[in-house]
Amino acid sequence: MLKFDRFGIFCEPAGVYIDPWKPVEKAIITHAHSDHARWGSKHYLAHHDSIPIIKLRLGADISVQGLDYYETIDMNGVKISLHPAGHITGSAQVKMEHKGKVWVASGDYKLQNDNVSVPFEPIKCDHFVTESTFGLPIYNFPDPQIVHHDINAWWKTNNEQGKNSIIIGYALGKAQRILKHLDPSIGNIYTHGAVANINLRMPEKLILPDTRPAVEFIKKENAGSIIVAPPSAIGTPWLKRFEPFSLGICSGWMQLRGARRRRGGDRGFVLSDHCDWQQLNTAIKATGAENIYVTHGYKSIYAKWLRDEYKLNAVEVDTLYEGENIEENKPEENEQAEEVQ
């Protein structure tokens, strides 16, 4: 039922693309990260909670229809529904049922509960499209509760030394997850414009601690604060006003010593909105799918593992999705531009 062509993942009988990277007639968007939600299509379909951000990024005047999780629509005889992916707010797996066969395209997902997005639910299916950003056995993420505890302890130590803490994470997803778990009794919380911009568009049910815009930061009065900023802020003069500060970076790549050192942060926190090795294996087994399509990440290695270990019919698929990239950050670049406008 699904085809992978030069526009994206195509559901032919329904006539709809999933996360197309070129303009098409109809597009279902799994989530609002900019490598999945791209510009130029005529009609979009996404989860309700994704829509404010999709509009922020692709323009307020786009044609977009919102769906709830589990709500089923019919497109040319294909039953289509969205299911929680646990990646970021509004992220969804797309379930497609046609002639007795079930296909699921998962977009990006994780099994950890981040207390921000609706947790991932495995869907029984015959064909499953998975990402493989961290599809190697060396990626075993620690319990997020411990990571959040470490972040607060780090903030507290800095605060006691009169230093600010700058914590880096994607503006959409990671930033809210960080904010949600900060302990406001330690000090003031500030947000970079790109993060504030996203926070404004979060669903009402998400309660985040009180934050102030970073532009209001006054050095003398606010020593010991924490500032939540996107990766694009690293190495820019924007950081200067917070001196002295310690820089912490939240990313799954922080599991690797080389990445921690090269990134030039003072601390690396292993916090990711993608699956690690165990999560990927668990999720794929839970779907019961026999046919697996492995996209962005270590796709050829991970597909071979699935074939060898679980005897699944797994193939790698070329896509233009980017995974968790702390280096070149399109989403954040867009948001910075928005901040300037």
Next chain:
Amino acid sequence: MKKFAELYTAIDETTKTNAKVDALVHYFSEADEKDAIWCVALLIGKKPKRTIKTAELKSWCMELAGIEEWLFEESYHVVGDLAETITLALPPSKERKDFSLHGTMDKIMSLDKVSEEEKREYVQTTWNLLSTPERFVFNKLTTGSFRIGVSQQLVIKALAKQFHLDENIVSHRLTGKWDPVNVTLKGLLFSDNKNDDHSKPYPFYLAYQLEVPAEELGDLNEWQVERKYDGIRGQIIIRDKQLFVWSRGEELITEKFPEFNSLLNSLPDGTVIDGEILPMKDGKPLPFHVMQTRTSRKNLSKKILEDAPLMMMCYDLLELEYNDLRNESMNMRRTKLENLLSEAYAKMKDLPLVISPVLECKDWDEVKSERLKARECLCEGLMLKRKDSVYEVGRRKGNWWKWKVDALTVDGVLIYAQKGHGRRANLYTDYTFAIWDGEQLVPFTKAYSGLTDKELLQVDNWIKKNTIDKFGPVRSVKAELVFEIAFEGIQPSPRHKSGIALRFPRIARWRTDKSPNEANTKNDLLQLIQSLKV
């Protein structure tokens, strides 16, 4: 191991020297005596011999992780470090136990006497009781690849601070032969017996590359100009009628240089000379690769000794008649060195020592032109030393500068690419370059570093679109992009298809202005080798 791993992590995750020293002081203030001496030994690079093969560690890890070798290798390729790959691939441990550092080291050293089964048992049990940072340090220790981002200078600083000692004293006491198994830290630092170890070298004084125009160093009369030779920096020590030869890495290498045995008869007791050990014939240095063939041999046959005779190019005199001269001026030391050597020549004609000639230059322009002659003289450049400078400890700025000549360059065509490590795991960043041999492109070097992040992304993108073939992790690409490769040395190498081998190649820049047919040829490089010979 817990505290030691914490120390490791603290040092590893900062680039700030003060933070590193603080972490060290903190460790020394609370570590067990026996652990502390091991810590110092490991920090300054004293490694016990390896008792476990890395292949064994790898297979025990794969067993626990439930993965096959191909997947381990793929992971290793991404991580780029074996100890870390093992650390991360192992399932996270559920129980914890804090082992002492010295106990762990004793155990590791004793493993050469036990069966493989017993080794496996020990290593796997230990893995299951360690946290991730502890595991990493443990694996580094067992694979014999323990290294940490502190200079000896910082360790000295921290010890001096913690034990209220003078840095120079600490530094001298740490040098030379000692074994963490049979000394204590206090015993080592507070031993007042000057005669305890006669083999000890002085810490080397090292220079930084000159960063400003030479004129800014002021009056040339205040400077001594010498060549910077390309050999093994070393100290020759004669004390108690014994000879010791030390390398800059503080390795005792006396046995490798039987030429120097004769010095016992020609130099007085209580002498320490700092210089460069070089292969020389008829008073002229030979190319560096002659030295390499010499040092790589275990048995020094007569033929090798004849083909690659070694001498020391003497730079400095650090001790004379058991007196430490380091606080005297360069001028004074130089005069004493000259006198010493002429007396020694009088005793022995074919003395394996030469004094490093001082270049007499009228002005800085002459110094500059001397620098450009470096390659003809098989040198790396010049050394500029203030005539009134004392002999300092470690790498210091101000009184001594090295002034190397610019690297050599060659334009090569990108033909193969491989993915990088770590955060660059998804980017093609490891390149192989080719030069023309007639109509054919032959690979001649690999290079990894040198491009900006932005360029890396561009090249990566280009590679993905211009792949001709994939084999394993390697892609061959269209011969289209030209890069300038900088390197420090070049030598003939029959093992390579191109017939040449480069020393320290790196990417100098992306020549977007050049087409592949403008790249260099094998002939160009062979000519370069010829032109560098005297």
